[in-house]
Amino acid sequence: MSKRTDLFNRKPEIATTREGLIQAAGSQFSEASHLDEMGKKYSTYVPVLPAVRMFGPKRSLRLAVVGTPCQIMAIRKMQVLNILPSDIIFFTVGLFCMQCFTFDNLMEKGFIKKHHINPEDILKINVKEDFRLKMKSGVTIHIPFEEIEDIAGPACLLCRDFANDFADISVGGLGSPEGYTTSMIRTTLAKRIFTEAVNEGYIKIADVSEVDKAEMLSLIETFVEKKRERAERTTDIQRLSGPREEPSGPLEEKEKGFLGAIEGDELCAECERLNRHLNWVIGFVSHELSGTLGTIVMNISALADPQVAERLDEDKQKRMLLGALGSLKLMQDMVRNYLASSKAKSGQLDFSPTKINLGRDIIRKVTKRLEPSLKMKGMKFICEHCDELEVICDERLIRVAFNNLINNAIKYGSANTPIRSSLREWKNGFKFTITNEGIGIPEDKLEAVFDEFSRFDPLGIGGTGLGLYLVRKIANMHKGSIKADAGYILKGEFITYEMIRKNPDKYIVDSGDKELRKFATFILSIPNCATVRSGSNKRGGN
Amino acid sequence: MAEQKSILLVDDDPSFLDAEAIVLEGFGYRTIKALNPEECFEELKKKLPDLIILDVMMARLDSGFDVCRRLKADDRTKQIPILMLTAVDKKYPFNFGSAAGEPDWLPVEDFLDKPVEAMELVEHVRKLLKEE
Numbered sequence: 001m002s003k004r005t006d007l008f009n010r011k012p013e014i015a016t017t018r019e020g021l022i023q024a025a026g027s028q029f030s031e032a033s034h035l036d037e038m039g040k041k042y043s044t045y046v047p048v049l050p051a052v053r054m055f056g057p058k059r060s061l062r063l064a065v066v067g068t069p070c071q072i073m074a075i076r077k078m079q080v081l082n083i084l085p086s087d088i089i090f091f092t093v094g095l096f097c098m099q100c101f102t103f104d105n106l107m108e109k110g111f112i113k114k115h116h117i118n119p120e121d122i123l124k125i126n127v128k129e130d131f132r133l134k135m136k137s138g139v140t141i142h143i144p145f146e147e148i149e150d151i152a153g154p155a156c157l158l159c160r161d162f163a164n165d166f167a168d169i170s171v172g173g174l175g176s177p178e179g180y181t182t183s184m185i186r187t188t189l190a191k192r193i194f195t196e197a198v199n200e201g202y203i204k205i206a207d208v209s210e211v212d213k214a215e216m217l218s219l220i221e222t223f224v225e226k227k228r229e230r231a232e233r234t235t236d237i238q239r240l241s242g243p244r245e246e247p248s249g250p251l252e253e254k255e256k257g258f259l260g261a262i263e264g265d266e267l268c269a270e271c272e273r274l275n276r277h278l279n280w281v282i283g284f285v286s287h288e289l290s291g292t293l294g295t296i297v298m299n300i301s302a303l304a305d306p307q308v309a310e311r312l313d314e315d316k317q318k319r320m321l322l323g324a325l326g327s328l329k330l331m332q333d334m335v336r337n338y339l340a341s342s343k344a345k346s347g348q349l350d351f352s353p354t355k356i357n358l359g360r361d362i363i364r365k366v367t368k369r370l371e372p373s374l375k376m377k378g379m380k381f382i383c384e385h386c387d388e389l390e391v392i393c394d395e396r397l398i399r400v401a402f403n404n405l406i407n408n409a410i411k412y413g414s415a416n417t418p419i420r421s422s423l424r425e426w427k428n429g430f431k432f433t434i435t436n437e438g439i440g441i442p443e444d445k446l447e448a449v450f451d452e453f454s455r456f457d458p459l460g461i462g463g464t465g466l467g468l469y470l471v472r473k474i475a476n477m478h479k480g481s482i483k484a485d486a487g488y489i490l491k492g493e494f495i496t497y498e499m500i501r502k503n504p505d506k507y508i509v510d511s512g513d514k515e516l517r518k519f520a521t522f523i524l525s526i527p528n529c530a531t532v533r534s535g536s537n538k539r540g541g542n
Numbered sequence: 543m544a545e546q547k548s549i550l551l552v553d554d555d556p557s558f559l560d561a562e563a564i565v566l567e568g569f570g571y572r573t574i575k576a577l578n579p580e581e582c583f584e585e586l587k588k589k590l591p592d593l594i595i596l597d598v599m600m601a602r603l604d605s606g607f608d609v610c611r612r613l614k615a616d617d618r619t620k621q622i623p624i625l626m627l628t629a630v631d632k633k634y635p636f637n638f639g640s641a642a643g644e645p646d647w648l649p650v651e652d653f654l655d656k657p658v659e660a661m662e663l664v665e666h667v668r669k670l671l672k673e674e
Binding site for chain 2: 296301
């Protein structure tokens with residue numbers, strides 16, 4: 001009930017009498033939080049969600065929330081049902097949790113009496129493999145969880161989630177050496193954030209052997225099992241003690257099978273994770289495609305609508321047609337990358353090597369195709385030794401790889417700068433190097449740029465997030481490799497991060513210098529693809 | 543002859559900006575292009591336009607939101623109507639259109655979800671410039 005206290009306020013109360021019920025009658029228009037009262041009795045956690053609510057309409061905020069399994073579960077349910085403000089929560093850190101505790105009337109609790117504990121002498125409480133009380137005397141008392149069930153929140157005894165299955169990352173002290181936290185990375189987002197936090201030095205990773213890791217996992221699994229068993233035991237007790245009607249009539253065999261299947265918690269958690277990843281991928285893909293589609297629709301609709309077209313001269317109409325064509329080509333590349341990525345994942349990417357001429361069949365065709373983009377940015381594509389190098393490769397895949405590398409160099413290169421590339425024989429195969437001047441790549445991202453959906457994109461240019469990922473896949477399919485290198489251009493010299501590290505006195509870089517130019521290089525190396533070098537023009541170019 | 547009205551176009555996609563500008567110029571408007579929030583504010587320092595067409599998601603999801611809130615918080619620019627144009631609905635499960643006009647969240651006068659057709663854009667522009 002919400003009982004009126006004055007004209008503007010109410011307080012939550014549980015009515016147990018007729019009078020109490022009548023006193024709470026009438027309209028009142030301020031916020032009535034009467035369910036909070038009930039919630040308090042059953043809450044199992046520190047109430048962080050009301051804290052999220054205070055951000056109210058500032059929708060552009062993105063929050064990371066640390067929570068117990070019940071809180072993360074609540075957030076996930078809210079997100080599925082689009083209940084505000086869960087939309088601003090973009091990352092969740094889940095705590096391992098056996099239960100929360102209520103410390104009211106502590107003196108009456110069994111474990112206090114059994115271990116002769118004076119609550120005033122407790123210095124610190126910790127939960128690891130058991131419940132630990134560090135006393136002022138320096139002694140630590142270890143109490144098994146079974147002995148402290150009477151101070152656990154009532155709902156905790158029914159909870160089946162120990163390892164916070166629905167969080168992006170689950171963390172807890174269990175299994176880790178002192179001073180460290182066990183972390184279970186569950187989503188791609190968590191992987192990225194964790195990796196970046198490690199790279200930035202915010203997190204230090206302990207060196208854990210495979211054996212120790214297996215032991216940690218086994219310990220966590222024990223606790224997962226313990227919590228589930230307790231939930232089942234508690235549910236059984238409730239069933240026995242309370243009137244609870246079982247569904248009448250025998251279940252059809254088919255229904256039994258279905259219920260059995262969805263009761264597998266692990267399966268559900270995995271499905272939930274996969275679903276979230278799938279939703280994210282769909283969102284990502286449709287956003288990237290719809291951006292390009294927007295340009296096509298604007299151009300074509302203008303040309304198709306006489307009301308608009310009659311106002312555009314021939315030159316403008318041609319520009320719009322070329323604009324639409326350029327966007328269509330971009331879209332074609334994106335679709336090709338998505339399809340290739342999907343096929344690569346399911347092992348369905350065909351690999352049919354044939355004899356091809358890299359300069360003639362690949363590089364020249366790709367650069368011709370990308371000519372409008374090069375022109376738009378006033379860039380020049382320079383390729384050394386690009387003619388007449390014959391190799392045995394999958395033509396379609398190699399074209400995707402070169403297209404992605406050259407397109408990438410254009411997209412992230414500065415306007416009016418050259419793109420330098422070279423094609424050389426290497427280990428009975430070839431090495432293709434491509435360098436642009438532009439945003440460069442930070443040293444800690446040199447590997448991450450090849451991750452699926454990973455994009456170092458401070459300019460917000462957009463794209464599939466798959467371009468370089470696919471280049472690596474394709475290189476690997478040809479038993480080759482791709483690596484990135486980057487650094488600064490000092491007095492016309494290209495200085496990599498490694499060179500600076502090795503010779504810090506020789507190369508002094510002022511990273512705050514606005515005039516400082518950066519470069520990025522990609523090196524695609526494919527050995528043993530039976531090259532045959534022919535022709536006389538060995539220093540051709542585009 | 544009526545004075546030519548000016549529209550500031552803010553979008554991180556140069557090819558979309560180009561198409562948008564050709565269409566609007568065909569209808570007699572003067573267009574100014576900005577590829578990011580910084581360029582947008584630079585242009586506003588020079589001269590105030592009659593309308594701003596803004597993409598919500600430039601370098602970050604909230605870039606467009608930040609820009610429109612800053613514009614509406616500034617006495618000099620708060621009177622300029624904003625048409626927000628975006629494909630963001632495809633990525634996030636919120637109905638941005640229904641929130642248009644909320645002062646703390648989406649203080650814009652109008653909202654269009656990309657892809658948008660040329661004539662549809664022109665009609666919204668005319669309405670915002672009170673030409674209908």
